[in-house]
Amino acid sequence: MQNLIEQSADIIGNSELTLALTGAGVSVESGIPDFRSAQGLWSKYDPAEYAAIDAFRARPEMVWEMLREMDDLISDAKPNKAHLGMGELERMGCLHWIVTQNVDNLHQRGGSKNVIEYHGNSSTLSCLWCGRGYLSEDRRNQYPPRCDCGKILKPDVVFFGEAIPQDALSRSFQLASAAQVLLVAGTSAVVSPANSIPAIAKRNGARIIEINMERTHLTDTVTDVFLQGSAGTIISDLVDAVKRKTAELSI
Numbered sequence: 001m002q003n004l005i006e007q008s009a010d011i012i013g014n015s016e017l018t019l020a021l022t023g024a025g026v027s028v029e030s031g032i033p034d035f036r037s038a039q040g041l042w043s044k045y046d047p048a049e050y051a052a053i054d055a056f057r058a059r060p061e062m063v064w065e066m067l068r069e070m071d072d073l074i075s076d077a078k079p080n081k082a083h084l085g086m087g088e089l090e091r092m093g094c095l096h097w098i099v100t101q102n103v104d105n106l107h108q109r110g111g112s113k114n115v116i117e118y119h120g121n122s123s124t125l126s127c128l129w130c131g132r133g134y135l136s137e138d139r140r141n142q143y144p145p146r147c148d149c150g151k152i153l154k155p156d157v158v159f160f161g162e163a164i165p166q167d168a169l170s171r172s173f174q175l176a177s178a179a180q181v182l183l184v185a186g187t188s189a190v191v192s193p194a195n196s197i198p199a200i201a202k203r204n205g206a207r208i209i210e211i212n213m214e215r216t217h218l219t220d221t222v223t224d225v226f227l228q229g230s231a232g233t234i235i236s237d238l239v240d241a242v243k244r245k246t247a248e249l250s251i
């Protein structure tokens, strides 16, 4: 494993544009379960019933049972070594952008500034009927949270059947096309269109470094270096290795 970490640090050290694509696995060590692992959220809630926009419109009270559980976990969570390490890589000039499918704000709280939120952010709520917006924390004492117009509010996260925010979509596509390195961390990469990012990057010549507890469909197709293990441990080892390389170069 140490060899693979050193190899990845070399690849990152030689890159002028490194992009990361992250998923729920990077927040697992912050106490937020992922979706598709054995203990994941979708083992308890059927996404067709709880994560589709039509389901929210038809049964918002029911969908809020799941949203409230997520909201409680997210509001208690702190950035872990994966988020902090990625923030440090950005400060070192070794990670330029993160495209995250997560809605928990933990990359930003971990020190990353250049974060594209592909599936939105749960810290704000909107009314689908009158368009008013609110901070989630200002409505946390209400369940389900309601707009001043009386309707149930929806978090500003992308539900199945909703479009990806246009800015996030176009910026991610541009970056994936131009990146020299793509770090894919903690995602099963099965949800479209975020899962097209690795293939776009690969087609345009990027080296792909994948960090995951388990192999994914990317591992045997586009991945160049597979770092198997928890994102927190691997990313902090990677930060140490990049620091050592940078120090060697400056002697």
Ligand code: OAD
Pocket: 022, 023, 024, 025, 026, 028, 029, 034, 035, 036, 037, 040, 047, 051, 101, 102, 119, 158, 159, 160, 185, 186, 187, 188, 189, 190, 191, 211, 212, 213, 214, 216, 229, 230, 231, 232
């Ligand atoms: P998934 O649950 O599909 O995948 C999480 C991945 O993280 C799996 O491949 C796990 O093996 C891996 N993993 C778990 N713990 C880890 C750890 N500590 N370190 C490293 N890897 C770990 O979650 P996503 O790929 O993020 O979208 O799912 C994508 C989208 O599906 C979500 O954004 C959400 C969901 O439906 C919407 O709801 C629109």
